[in-house]
Amino acid sequence: MKIASLVVRARPECLDALGATLTAIPGVELHGKSAESGRLVVTVEDGEGYSMADSLLAVSQTGHVLGVTLAYEYTDEGLAINDEYPEPLPGRASAVRAAVAGGAQDKEA
DSSP: OEEEEEEEEEOGGGHHHHHHHHHTSTTEEEEEEETTTTEEEEEEEOBTTBOHHHHHHHHHTSTTEEEEEEEEEEEOTTHHHHHHOOSOOTTHHHHHHHHHHHHHHHHHO
């Protein structure tokens, strides 16, 4: 799962049309807008058949968009590695402890 939150800047008079256009992009949801500042807050999530990166690119290339700021990004890729190896690899942790302990003993001597 990948998800990102964006602040999209546009001219205030274009916000309603832009919001409708952005929500037509796969994985894009509109969460807020400020007509005074010309900003929209959207999230982009990956899904079956499309990627978050493609949707992010589509948002930035949409007409009336003046700028896009990435506010937050999350991915759970790589978490499976932690599930597979929750503890340090055997032998490696003891070698590190021995090196640290040996170094401390040398300083005392």
